Amino acid sequence: MLEMFWRGALIGMAATVLIDAWSIVLSKIFKQPLANWAMIGRWAGHTRRFKFFHSSIREAEPVGSEYTFGWVVHYGVGAIFGIAFGYLMGLMWFAVPAIVPAWIFGIVTIGFSWFLLQPGxxxxxxxxxxxxxxxxxxxxxxxxxxxxxxLWGAALLLRSIAPVALQ
Structure with missing residues (x-):
């Protein structure tokens, strides 16, 4: 169980790094603005007070260290998604990672963005x-x-560095 936890956290954070690299490519080539992690931190800070939805997060009261908090939330959510995926798939998936389940899971995670974060x-x-x-x-x-x-690529890399101990 612990092995699945740390493997899931690592692949989730690695997949988040890949998204951030993609964002940089979009920014440099297509002039797409980068995410404003301070606003994510502000939103997350307000959720601690059970305020999940805002008419405009920019007009909401600032929270302390919101930029840093936004980055922590970003990578924390990536780790949580990776852990959830790992527990859904089981340790065998880490031994033989398959791309389709990982891709489908990535698509499913849009629901959190579309129906919680963006309205929030x-x-x-x-x-x-x-x-x-x-x-x-x-x-x-x-x-x-x-x-x-x-998630899939990170699991392949992780498997080559630390093979899964199936019992």
Whole structure:
């Protein structure tokens, strides 16, 4: 059980690194703005007070160290998703990682963004209040696909470094 936990956390964080690398590519080549982690930190800070939805997170009261907190939340969620995926798939998946389940799981995680985070930030369900919601949705699908592929790739790399001890 502990092995599945640490393997899941590692692949989740590695997949998050891959999403961040993709964001940099989008920023450099297509001039897509990078995520504002301070606003994610602000939103997460307000959830501690059971305030999950805002009309505009920019107008919400700032929270201490929101930029740093946003990054911690970003990688923490990646680790939690990786752990959840690991427990869903079982240790055998880490021994023989398959891309399709990881990709499907990555796509499923869009639900948290579309139906919790985005409305929480004040941009509507599935980014419906953004200037170009379908562009945002497409980029979300692409990013979460990359996250799923990152889970698989990280599991392959991890298996080559630390083979799974099946008993």
């Amino acid at each position: 930030l004040g941009v509507g369900w599935a980014a419906s209040k953004t200037p170009r919601p379908w562009k945002t949705r497409f980029l979300n699908i692409l990013s979460h696909s990359i996250f799923g592929v990152g």
